[in-house]
Amino acid sequence: METLATLFSNVDWYEIWVATGDTLIMLGISLAFTVLLGLPLGVLMFLTSPRQLLENKPVYATIGLIVNMLRALPFIILLIVMMPLTEIITGTSLGILGTLPPLIAGATPFFARLVETALREVDRGIIEATQAMGASTRQIIVKALLPEARPGILAAITVTAIALVSFTAMAGAVGAGGLGDLAIRYGYQRFQNDVMFVTVVLLLVLVQILQTVGDRLVAHFSHR
Amino acid sequence: MIEFQNVHKTYRVADREIPALHPTSLRVENGQVFGLIGHSGAGKSTMLRLINRLEAPSGGKILVDDVDVTALDADGLRAFRRQVGMIFQHFNLLASKTVADNVAMPLTLAGDMSRAQIDQRVAELLARVGLSDHARKYPAQLSGGQKQRVGIARALATKPKILLCDEATSALDPQTTASVLQLLAEINRELKLTIVLITHEMDVIRRVCDQVAVMDAGVIVEQGAVADVFLHPKHPTTRRFVQEDEQVDENDINSDFAHVQGRIVRLTFQGEATYAPLLGTVARETGVDYSILAGRIDRIKDTPYGQLTLAITGGDMDAAFARFTAADVHMEILR
Numbered sequence: 001m002e003t004l005a006t007l008f009s010n011v012d013w014y015e016i017w018v019a020t021g022d023t024l025i026m027l028g029i030s031l032a033f034t035v036l037l038g039l040p041l042g043v044l045m046f047l048t049s050p051r052q053l054l055e056n057k058p059v060y061a062t063i064g065l066i067v068n069m070l071r072a073l074p075f076i077i078l079l080i081v082m083m084p085l086t087e088i089i090t091g092t093s094l095g096i097l098g099t100l101p102p103l104i105a106g107a108t109p110f111f112a113r114l115v116e117t118a119l120r121e122v123d124r125g126i127i128e129a130t131q132a133m134g135a136s137t138r139q140i141i142v143k144a145l146l147p148e149a150r151p152g153i154l155a156a157i158t159v160t161a162i163a164l165v166s167f168t169a170m171a172g173a174v175g176a177g178g179l180g181d182l183a184i185r186y187g188y189q190r191f192q193n194d195v196m197f198v199t200v201v202l203l204l205v206l207v208q209i210l211q212t213v214g215d216r217l218v219a220h221f222s223h224r
Numbered sequence: 225m226i227e228f229q230n231v232h233k234t235y236r237v238a239d240r241e242i243p244a245l246h247p248t249s250l251r252v253e254n255g256q257v258f259g260l261i262g263h264s265g266a267g268k269s270t271m272l273r274l275i276n277r278l279e280a281p282s283g284g285k286i287l288v289d290d291v292d293v294t295a296l297d298a299d300g301l302r303a304f305r306r307q308v309g310m311i312f313q314h315f316n317l318l319a320s321k322t323v324a325d326n327v328a329m330p331l332t333l334a335g336d337m338s339r340a341q342i343d344q345r346v347a348e349l350l351a352r353v354g355l356s357d358h359a360r361k362y363p364a365q366l367s368g369g370q371k372q373r374v375g376i377a378r379a380l381a382t383k384p385k386i387l388l389c390d391e392a393t394s395a396l397d398p399q400t401t402a403s404v405l406q407l408l409a410e411i412n413r414e415l416k417l418t419i420v421l422i423t424h425e426m427d428v429i430r431r432v433c434d435q436v437a438v439m440d441a442g443v444i445v446e447q448g449a450v451a452d453v454f455l456h457p458k459h460p461t462t463r464r465f466v467q468e469d470e471q472v473d474e475n476d477i478n479s480d481f482a483h484v485q486g487r488i489v490r491l492t493f494q495g496e497a498t499y500a501p502l503l504g505t506v507a508r509e510t511g512v513d514y515s516i517l518a519g520r521i522d523r524i525k526d527t528p529y530g531q532l533t534l535a536i537t538g539g540d541m542d543a544a545f546a547r548f549t550a551a552d553v554h555m556e557i558l559r
Contacts, residue, residue, distance in 0.1 A: 123314075123316065125312055125314055125316035126316055126318060128278060128312075128316065129310070129312060129316035129317075130329075130333075131278060131305070132276055132278060132305055132308070132310040132388075133305065133306070133329060133330040133333055133378075133382075134301075134302040134303065134304075134305035134306040134330070134333060134334065134382075135302070135333045136298075136302060139333055143329070143332070143333060144318060147318065147320040147321065148318055148319060148320050150320060221320070223319050223320060223362035223363075223364055224319055224364050
């Protein structure tokens with residue numbers, strides 16, 4: 001035990017505990033909002049795309065442009081560029097609250113594109129058959145498209161959650177708190193490799209858990 | 225009754241107008257099994273989808289029981305579509321739902337039945353198509369024929385008056401095709417359902433249809449009772465379809481049978497005449513000899529028919545021909 005204590009002499013386990021909690025909170029809230037906003041956005045992109053139910057070139061092109069712009073911006077830049085807007089929304093650009101708007105703004109376009117792709121995987125024949133049954137557009141989306149695309153959407157949520165873990169770590173650079181913040185302040189700036197090691201292992205464990213749970217859910221809802 | 229009045233359809237692809245269906249008029253009587261046959265791109269798929277307006281016509285009127293389908297608003301169209309069932313080549317079942325939930329789908333979408341009523345209706349439908357034991361399975365666990373039976377049960381859920389079949393057996397093996405066609409014929413008979421089917425196989429038309437229309441390049445080139453069109457095809461496209469099914473190439477008769485002595489005739493029997501001992505009787509009485517070069521005895525839906533290609537030599541040939549004609553047999557002299 002003594003060797004272990006010397007090996008991790010710089011590690012303040014309480015601080016690690018708090019940082020892990022902060023990361024999980026940032027991840028949970030930002031993922032919830034990303035799904036809430038990105039799912040309808042992805043559905044809208046799919047429906048307005050060429051040869052789909054609500055084909056609309058101007059709407060599709062406009063959303064596509066905004067989505068691509070946000071995706072083209074490196075997240076670290078987005079964090080900084082968004083600061084004034086973040087302060088208006090949450091009253092601060094620091095801490096957990098201050099990182100939520102950029103996290104959501106960064107992940108939503110990414111997730112929406114994945115949702116659009118998942119919907120595109122649904123056989124056109126399914127839409128036609130549902131139409132032939134006398135379904136309204138809303139019913140086609142809710143009763144046919146979304147259930148059929150569910151495995152794809154769950155996979156998209158998994159990928160997005162993992163991307164958000166890396167985003168939260170980056171947000172540490174601008175004072176967000178969480179594991180990334182610890183890694184940067186202690187591990188990088190003070191050369192405390194033990195702290196760096198512990199945070200990286202925890203992030204790795206978190207990503208592994210997310211991927212495993214996501215894969216299980218996808219398998220559970222796939223009936224192919 | 226389904227009635228097409230001067231209906232046409234043009235697709236616009238990159239500023240070019242591509243006609244899929246030239247102005248066409250057509251009537252399908254209630255209770256009929258009506259077949260549309262044609263190669264891919266002939267316009268039969270467009271024609272089928274015009275009936276429940278999955279495709280909107282570029283012009284003309286489509287009446288179903290005197291209701292103008294082309295004039296329906298969105299609500300009217302949805303209500304109308306519930307009276308028209310549809311099955312598909314690739315079944316188009318929802319992979320995420322069980323067999324029972326797939327069949328229940330048109331009923332839950334309509335939203336006018338209780339859960340208990342829906343469950344009861346689904347049980348009835350699955351019993352009708354012989355899949356009661358598979359209610360809790362997912363489509364991926366079924367064979368092609370079983371999937372199409374689920375498709376049929378689903379199409380019948382809302383008790384439609386019309387069933388549209390889009391190449392319903394083209395993805396199935398011959399044996400499964402036969403059983404699915406038998407089920408369709410049964411449904412037509414017992415539920416007095418009007419069926420419109422499209423296919424590229426003459427055999428499908430022969431087994432279940434009452435009337436057939438042959439399509440080529442967006443035009444109906446030949447139409448009539450299946451027996452007439454099948455046994456006496458006039459248009460080249462129809463002839464090609466019939467020959468594909470019959471395995472006898474009329475054009476080759478003169479080259480293949482060039483060395484055969486005597487006259488070559490084709491006799492077509494229909495109904496009870498198929499089973500009459502005509503050939504032997506005529507040969508005995510007129511002294512002709514005959515050899516059978518090609519032939520087939522089968523059924524067109526419920527009517528037996530026979531078609532024989534004969535080489536006739538010796539005896540009183542004219543008397544023999546007269547006897548054939550008098551016996552209500554259709555005779556063509558090929559050489």
